[in-house]
Amino acid sequence: GAGVSQSPRYKVAKRGQDVALRCDPISGHVSLFWYQQALGQGPEFLTYFQNEAQLDKSGLPSDRFFAERPEGSVSTLKIQRTQQEDSAVYLCASSPDSAGELFFGEGSRLTVL
Amino acid sequence: QKEVEQDPGPLSVPEGAIVSLNCTYSNSAFQYFMWYRQYSRKGPELLMYTYSSGNKEDGRFTAQVDKSSKYISLFIRDSQPSDSATYLCAMSGGGTSYGKLTFGQGTILTVHP
Numbered sequence: 001g002a003g004v005s006q007s008p009r010y011k012v013a014k015r016g017q018d019v020a021l022r023c024d025p026i027s028g029h030v031s032l033f034w035y036q037q038a039l040g041q042g043p044e045f046l047t048y049f050q051n052e053a054q055l056d057k058s059g060l061p062s063d064r065f066f067a068e069r070p071e072g073s074v075s076t077l078k079i080q081r082t083q084q085e086d087s088a089v090y091l092c093a094s095s096p097d098s099a100g101e102l103f104f105g106e107g108s109r110l111t112v113l
Numbered sequence: 114q115k116e117v118e119q120d121p122g123p124l125s126v127p128e129g130a131i132v133s134l135n136c137t138y139s140n141s142a143f144q145y146f147m148w149y150r151q152y153s154r155k156g157p158e159l160l161m162y163t164y165s166s167g168n169k170e171d172g173r174f175t176a177q178v179d180k181s182s183k184y185i186s187l188f189i190r191d192s193q194p195s196d197s198a199t200y201l202c203a204m205s206g207g208g209t210s211y212g213k214l215t216f217g218q219g220t221i222l223t224v225h226p
Contacts, residue, residue: 004156033212040121042201042216043157056213091156099211104156 002026004105006092012111013082021077021108025094032075033102034067035091043091049075050098082112116140119202119217128226132189136202136217139183143204145211146178148187151199151219160200161187192224 005024013019025032031050035043036059045059051072060067064083069075079086089109093102119136126132134148145164149157161176163169163185169176175188185204189196199221203214 031212035214040218042117042119042203042219043214044216045213048213055209093156093212095212098209099207101159101162102212102214104158106154106156109154 004092004094004103006090006105006108008108009106010109010111012113014113015082015084017082018078018080019082019110021079021090021110023075023077023092023094023105025073025075025092026096026103029094029096029103030072031095031098031100032069033093033095034075034077035093035104036061037089037091037107039088046077046090079110082110084112086110087112114139115218117202117204117215117217119220121218121220123221123223125223125225126192128192128194128224130192130224132192132196132222132224134187134189134200134202134220134222136185137183138185138204138215140204140206140215141183142206143215144207145205146176146185147203147214148174148176149201149203149216151201153198157201194224194226197223 034046037043048056049069064080089107091107093104148161151157166180173190177186199219202217
């Protein structure tokens, strides 16, 4: 498909486990964003990459959250020692440049028990 | 208090009605104003985008921005059952922070036949 692809779509983790969420942006898109959407809320910004450079990580809620995009394409959001408050949908979005429209994936729904 | 406030609804209207959705915000640095539509278990998709104050029309949709009042609106004319979704307002400061969106909570809209 030509859209942003995220995997897994659903993840159940026990409290304390580490999880990794993957994002495949639209081919050629320079910018990549991660957002967190809690139930019944709007998405909240987590972090932003331009190519492989992480330009803004001000939205990451704690040092348990880590994101990377080593080759400027696929990105991984890693959450260590998951807590119940981490339960949310994690949305990835890509954009052709720094000022273009954001195209969102369908999200990865994380449930921490 | 959140930077962007949006009445979560829910809003239920008959087919053919005019729908008005609104957001208020507090950050004067916001310059770009968007409306996203999000279907259940899908990612947000961009509906309308406006720079600074003014009106913009696209088919059945009209977006209005009043920066002096820090108030934005989305009007949907001749609403259809397929318009049933969550509508999210979003805004950003532009420049390198263009994609760093601040979202409202979202308004759940149901259009019944």
